[in-house]
Amino acid sequence: MPSELGTLARELSRPYYEDAFPAHDIFHAKRVHAISQQLADKHPRDVDRSVLAAAAWFHDIGRPLERVGEIDDHDKWAAKEATSLLEAEDVRTDQITAIEHCLRAHSIRANSPDPETIEAKLLFDADKLDATGAVGLIRLACIVGERSGRTGEQFAVIDDVSTLSIDRPDLPDINVLRKWARERLDALYTEEGRRLGESRWDFMESFLEQFSLETTTTANP
Template structure:
């Protein structure tokens, strides 16, 4: 293999994102890649940036298949697929194993293994930070839309029915986005990730306060 691992993984990953919805497309993978490298630059730990970069590009290649119900867990599937792809390109076994560990441990599922390497922790944090801040609000709203109506889940209601006069409902309101973001920010592993998470959460609190005013909870001024 003569090509650098990060650019190689990018090239290999792009066809898998052709059918992806906006929240988990190649632009998301690229943002996670850039943010993870930024966090690595701010961290005192030694980081294999080529492994990290490759894992960020490949971590969500199974999302379209998971969404269509063809596979159950995109992280496990992506780890196996990444192994096949990188073996074909004659990437060394140790680096393939490192990339696979990052991919396997990036999920927030309770059954997901814990990230044990600096690269895995950075991928996890960068991916979770995509749910926070201004960009995170937009991205989480996209996910709400993606899941609306699936298996009876009507997530698209993000208003407060008690204020608007609508009939009461057990559907989630804007607190769903708040809960999703907080859940992810509470799980961050790295010190630079937690610092950035704190900053982004501060913005989100201001946003949620403004949202409440606009629907009449506190009275918009």
């Protein structure tokens, strides 16, 4: 077994992301890994960085299957799958248990358990921070596209729906991105996560103000 658990997890997780869409691909996992370690640098208590690193690489391995309807909950599925993979590599039981909790608790969904360990809270925050800022705006827009493709209908309008009469006035507009980002920032657990989150939020607000200006200018062609 490699001495670095994070390196092992990265290699074990890689095949699971081959069919992933951009919002939840291995590059997302890479960014979550980097952000989580950045948060750990500022945390006042000791962090098991090996557990945190492994959880970051594994956290979205079930997304491709969830997207096509083969599984219902990528959190629970990833926890079970990662456990099997790590047991086969003779990883310590306490580390596997810690990673499993991180994976089960990383989602913002109402039915997800609350993160109880430092590592689980750092993973949660890192994952949510990747849905904010410049990268977050691109990711959230990708998710709008994914949802449109999955339902077979347009999920949202990347514009201001009030500028035209449309058949579906209830269709979400650009503000759905602001709502999703704000919900994630308000759910953060760590002080450093909230500090970094507000910096990213400032950028998003600036971007959305410019977006509003551009769409208002072209509202009446």
